Amino acid sequence: MPPWKSRQFSYKTNGRTRKMADLIERHKNKVWYANCTLDGIRLRDSLKTTDKDQAVERLAELFVLVRKGDYNYLGTKCDKLLDKYDPKTDKVNKLGVLKNHIRPEFGGKTFGECNFKDWAIKVAMERPRTTAIYFIGVAKAVGLPIPDWKNIPLQPQKRWDATQILSEEQVLDVIHNHIPKKYIPICLIACYSTLRRSSIMNLRKKDVDLNEGISVIAGRTIKSDVFIPMHQKLRDAFNLIKVVPMRDDDLWFPDVNGDSVGVAISRGFKKAGIGWGSFHHFRHFGACHMINNGEDIAVVSRWLGHKDIATTMIYARVNRDKLKLASKAFDKNLRKSVC
Known part of the structure; x- marks a missing residue:
């Protein structure tokens, strides 16, 4: 067995102790990756940490997603949704938002690699209220799992006097x-x-x-x-x-x-x-x-x-x-x- 494979982790289920997973330490920076199969689904994700204990915790989180049926959802590629987007109204402005603000942030990534809530909060902090609502609305229309703007702290509405x-x-x-x-x-x-x-x-x-x-x-x-x-x-x-x-x-x-x-x-x-x-x-x-x-x-x-x-x-x-x-x-x- 290769020395970079670690199999010492286990968990208990139905009274039995079972091997938890294979963890692989890759590259010179020694980042841990999952290398296992659970319920017929292969897990090969980067756990984005060099700490073994933290890697085990994150792998356990992946296990939970697999059991809930949400794991494949994380593998959804944003580009597939971005490329299909074809708004029927206000097309020029919406495609402009897609090109200049949404694709640079999410293009080339999977759902699992994106933090959609952080992006929405950043937009709300940096943009006027109406602009932020518009950007978030376009992102949601694309199909990205962006929180509703009502759940994001927006800047106060400008008042004319x-x-x-x-x-x-x-x-x-x-x-x-x-x-x-x-x-x-x-x-x-x-x-x-x-x-x-x-x-x-x-x-x-x-x-x-x-x-x-x-x-x-x-x-x-x-x-x-x-x-x-x-x-x-x-x-x-x-x-x-x-x-x-x-x-x-x-x-x-x-x-x-x-x-x-x-x-x-x-x-x-x-x-x-x-x-x-x-x-x-x-x-x-x-x-x-x-x-x-x-x-x-x-x-x-x-x-x-x-x-x-x-x-x-x-x-x-x-x-x-x-x-x-x-x-x-x-x-x-x-x-x-x-x-």
Whole structure:
């Protein structure tokens, strides 16, 4: 018998003492491996330790998994699930999360080699709440045994307040003085159309009628038809574009990277002293601007492409001047109370 095999471990079952398993000490670093068969299943796993007693404990854990029927589950290769993933909605964003965040962590590994809970906790600590929920949701949809986001300590939800209502003057200052000039048309279109960055990046010639408006299918998760009426400020923004698309399917911004735009705008807001600002705040500005200028919330909701007015209320905030104006309603048609 080879000297590197150890058979001195045993266990008792049904009153009988039986050999526990073969343990093999491999490689120069003397890591212990299982080398046995239990209930017809071959165990050849690395026990990831150079300590013999700890190796026995981990082997016993493998025995328990075999008896429960969970051992083969640990041998599932993550790549099989990653390669099969084909989301039906929000495909571009979900495949981007898969490529940039999930595959680098779990690609080439088996379930037994991964700590899914630790990954979920790390994502929750490093990412904003909504982003973490999205990442975890994609990982679960792939088929990885990730804990539900409700069982993970997430960062507190960001709350918008009255100080985060951007005026048109503030927005235009950021656009004209703090970001690269090549991105000015994109930002102005975002402000005066309230379209998301991804929708603007994907705008084709046929989507835009400079007399009527913009017609697109938009929405982060649930896609729907959105029509943005053309108005002079929006038309002026399109007229700033130097190279106009020729064919119907040509993009308005074919050589612009959306991520680069997002980074540049975030930096521009910081330079302007608005550290919390981002490209998405152009959409917030548009919603707030319309509401504060008397537009009905239902109309604004339709403009933004929201299915629920409650979603619009998250975006829209009313400034103090508008509240003061509302107070004048109490001065109209009031009768003196009779005691």
